Amino acid sequence: MTDKVLIVDDEVDFLNLMSERLKTRDMDVSTATNAKEALKMIDEKFYDAVVLDLQMPEMDGLETLKIMKEKNPDIQIILLTGHATVEKGIEAMKLGAMDLLEKPAELSTIIDRIKHAKAEKIILVEKKNEQRIRDILTHKGW
C-alpha cells in the first residue's frame, strides 16, 4: 500500500523538491507551509507519517507536534531541523516525536524513517484492536 506522507515546511522550494522526489518513489505526498494548514490536514486525511520542520513562523514544530499528538496520539512525526540540539531532541521525544533529523538529510534516511513510522503505526493500531477485542470479551465475561 502506498505510504501517505504530510510534509510541513515554510521553505517552499524545499517542500516542492522533497515532495516531487518522494512522489517519484510512489509515495502519496501532501504538503503544508505552516502549522495551521497542517493541523487542518491531519483532521481531514489519514497519514502514515508527518515530516515536520522544527522552526516555522507563528507556531513552531514542537508546539505543532504537541497539538498533533493531542489530536491523534497514534500519529508518527519525524522532525526536521537546521540544528538538532540535545535539549530540543529530548523535548521532541518527550512530546512523542518518532525521530529528529538534521537538515540537509539524505532522502534515503527520510524514506527509511517514513517506512519505520508506518510500521510503528501499524503495530500501535493492531495493539489497540487487540485491546478492544480483549475489553469486549472481558465485558461479556468470556
Add this chain to the structure above:
Amino acid sequence: MTIQTDPLGAAGLTFFSKISASISHEIKNSLAVINESAGYLEDVTLMTRKGLPLDPERLGALASTMLKQVQRTNTIIKNMNRLAHSLDEDYRRVDLGELGELMAHLSERTLVTKGFRLTLTAPAQPVSVITHPFFLQNLIWLTLNFAMSVCGESKTILMAPSKNAAGAEICFSGLDRITEEMVQDFLAQGGRLLLDALNASCHTATGQGRLTLSLPEDIHQLKAS
C-alpha cells in the same frame, strides 16, 4: 571561586551568539534546498538513462532554484561578515540607514519565526553618526526583541532612523502595548548598559506606541541632560 564577568562583554557575546545561531540555521535551510536540488538532478539522470525524456523547463527551473539559494547564502554570509567586522574599530562614522538594513536582515528570521514583521523606513538623506558600531547593533537587536514583547495586534514593528538636533535617532513604532514600567525593565535588562556605552538616551511616547533611541553626532560628545 567567583567568576568576574564584564556585563557589556557578556551582552555582546549573547547578541553575537544568538545572531550566529540564527545565521547558521538559515545557511542549513539553504543547503537543504541545494541538497534536494542535487538529489532531484540525480533522479532525473536515472530516469533519462531508463529512457524517459528530459524536461528542459523543469531543469531550467531547478537551476534558478539553486542560483537563488546560492545568492541567498551569499547575502547571509556577507551580512555575517559585516557584523564580525563591526568590532574592528572602537569608533567610526556609521550610516544609520545601512546599519538599520543590516539589522533588519540579521533579525529577520527571529522576527518571522515569532510571527512579526519589521518595516524599515530608509531616511531620505543619509544619516550618520560617529559611534561604536557593534554596541549600536547590539542595542538595536535588544530593542527589537523588546519591541516584539510590546508590539500591537498588527505584529508589525516600524524602524526609522533620522537626524535630530543632537545627532540622530532611531524610532521604533507600532509598540501599542508599551508602558513606562516595561521600558524600565528593558533598560534594567541591558538597555541602560548599552545606552551608556553609546552615550545615548532613550525616550518613550507610550500613548503613541513609540520608543526612540537618541544618539549623539559623536560618541565622545558630552551627553545632553
